[in-house]
Amino acid sequence: MRVELNGEAIRTQATTLSELIEERDLPAASVATAVNGDFVPRTFRDGTALSEGMRIEILSPMQGG
Amino acid sequence: MFYDVTPVSRLFLGTAQYPSPAVLADAISASGSEIITVSLRREGAGGAHFRDLLQASGCHILPNTAGCHSAREAITTARMAREVFGTNWVKLEVIGHADTLQPDPFALVEAARELCADGFEVFPYTTEDLIVGEKLVEAGCRVLMPWGSPIGSGQGLRHEDALCSMRAHFPDIPLVIDAGIGAPSQAARAMEMGFDAVLLNTAVAKAGDPVAMARAFAGAVESGRLAHEAGLMGRRDMAVASTPLFGMAALT
Numbered sequence: 001m002r003v004e005l006n007g008e009a010i011r012t013q014a015t016t017l018s019e020l021i022e023e024r025d026l027p028a029a030s031v032a033t034a035v036n037g038d039f040v041p042r043t044f045r046d047g048t049a050l051s052e053g054m055r056i057e058i059l060s061p062m063q064g065g
Numbered sequence: 066m067f068y069d070v071t072p073v074s075r076l077f078l079g080t081a082q083y084p085s086p087a088v089l090a091d092a093i094s095a096s097g098s099e100i101i102t103v104s105l106r107r108e109g110a111g112g113a114h115f116r117d118l119l120q121a122s123g124c125h126i127l128p129n130t131a132g133c134h135s136a137r138e139a140i141t142t143a144r145m146a147r148e149v150f151g152t153n154w155v156k157l158e159v160i161g162h163a164d165t166l167q168p169d170p171f172a173l174v175e176a177a178r179e180l181c182a183d184g185f186e187v188f189p190y191t192t193e194d195l196i197v198g199e200k201l202v203e204a205g206c207r208v209l210m211p212w213g214s215p216i217g218s219g220q221g222l223r224h225e226d227a228l229c230s231m232r233a234h235f236p237d238i239p240l241v242i243d244a245g246i247g248a249p250s251q252a253a254r255a256m257e258m259g260f261d262a263v264l265l266n267t268a269v270a271k272a273g274d275p276v277a278m279a280r281a282f283a284g285a286v287e288s289g290r291l292a293h294e295a296g297l298m299g300r301r302d303m304a305v306a307s308t309p310l311f312g313m314a315a316l317t
């Protein structure tokens with residue numbers, strides 16, 4: 001299906017948020033996730049099913065002021 | 066003093082815009098800062114290295130919501146940051162205008178209320194407006210961070226009289242000057258005025274020698290605080306001789 005990941009349209013085989021993180025080879029323990037503008041806690045990623053056109057943000061620690 | 070943390074250093078340091086991670090690490094160390102600000106962004110190069118650097122610094126991490134323009138964005142960002150950084154602290158920024166980076170006080174208070182109720186310890190980036198400050202305290206904030214001048218401008222304390230009023234109005238709330246500090250003299254002035262700390266980033270990161278500048282700011286903040294505690298003399302309109310006239314020779 002097609003989803004929007006960090007502002008970019010992608011195709012994915014993943015069916016849940018956890019699977020998407022795995023598919024993109026991201027460090028699950030050190031990223032934070034949001035779907036359609038709402039925070040999704042780590043423990044809810046397995047239970048968060050992806051759907052067509054979903055807007056997903058996967059964020060990491062970065063420099064900031 | 067800042068929620069449950071009483072740092073020795075009253076300098077908070079931002080971690081952005083340094084020429085390299087090594088310079089950032091050395092600048093943190095030279096500044097003596099125990100509280101550093103960070104952000105959350107879409108993963109770019111160097112993410113893993115940055116995490117290691119944060120851990121090695123041993124500092125308290127103050128995640129920001131920089132770039133958020135609505136309460137909802139800021140609240141979501143704060144929740145994401147809490148999970149990643151494992152802290153209830155958040156430097157709450159809700160920007161009202163892209164050019165001035167001035168806080169949107171209405172959205173700021175709304176976001177602060179929701180985050181405080183959700184167990185966050187909020188450091189709100191605000192203006193020197195007293196009523197906004199009161200609303201933030203009512204919302205549950207136990208620290209306020211008024212701007213000195215617009216973020217990254219280096220203009221120092223643009224409304225010094227208003228900041229003095231704010232200090233007097235909130236004697237029991239820790240106040241941190243956040244943003245706009247460009248030179249150590251400006252940081253020292255803020256500390257002389259009785260502010261509890263200063264938070265800065267660009268002035269160190271963009272200095273010719275960031276590590277030396279971090280040291281300069283550390284000295285300025287310490288001197289300013291010491292001067293405040295020592296009690297500054299009052300300003301006078303006229304000259305007052307410091308050398309006694311008594312005992313002066315008659316030589317005319």
